[in-house]
Amino acid sequence: xxxxxxxxxxxxxxxxxxxxxxxxxxxxxxxxxxxxxxxxxxxxxxxxxxxxxxxxxxxxxxxxxxxxxxxxxxxxxxxxxxxxxxxxxxxxxxxxxxxxxxxxxxxxxxxxxxxxxxxxxxxxxxxxxxxxxxxxxxxxxxxxxxxxxxxxxxxxx
Numbered sequence: 001x002x003x004x005x006x007x008x009x010x011x012x013x014x015x016x017x018x019x020x021x022x023x024x025x026x027x028x029x030x031x032x033x034x035x036x037x038x039x040x041x042x043x044x045x046x047x048x049x050x051x052x053x054x055x056x057x058x059x060x061x062x063x064x065x066x067x068x069x070x071x072x073x074x075x076x077x078x079x080x081x082x083x084x085x086x087x088x089x090x091x092x093x094x095x096x097x098x099x100x101x102x103x104x105x106x107x108x109x110x111x112x113x114x115x116x117x118x119x120x121x122x123x124x125x126x127x128x129x130x131x132x133x134x135x136x137x138x139x140x141x142x143x144x145x146x147x148x149x150x151x152x153x154x155x156x157x
Contacts, residue, residue, distance in 0.1 A: 021065070134154055
């Protein structure tokens with residue numbers, strides 16, 4: 001079974017979602033199914049079919065989260081060598097083509113949130129940054145274009 005790297009924060013977020021699904025969402029949908037069933041003929045009961053579909057989605061998501069949590073390898077960024085870019089690092093870079101600064105937080109594949117700067121260590125940018133030091137320049141060939149970055153700072157918070 002392949003382990004999935006995850007920050008403590010990402011692990012807790014998945015656990016909270018799993019708890020919410022099991023303790024709140026699942027009982028609510030079971031109740032909705034029971035109420036819809038009480039309305040009679042199930043073949044033409046849209047509420048019943050919608051509730052069953054939602055139940056199917058919830059059960060699938062519960063299984064998916066349980067599998068992810070079982071395979072999670074929680075890595076505390078505070079315990080990693082801070083000289084080089086590694087899992088959990090916040091990396092500030094300068095785009096050498098546009099002179100624009102960007103910040104990336106390297107996380108596991110299940111924690112990606114591009115809008116908030118969280119990128120996967122398995123992404124092209126993540127792979128290129130791993131192991132680099134402040135001052136190094138990195139060329140990243142992405143499908144859309146090639147990026148040229150210089151690493152300005154590395155932090156582990």
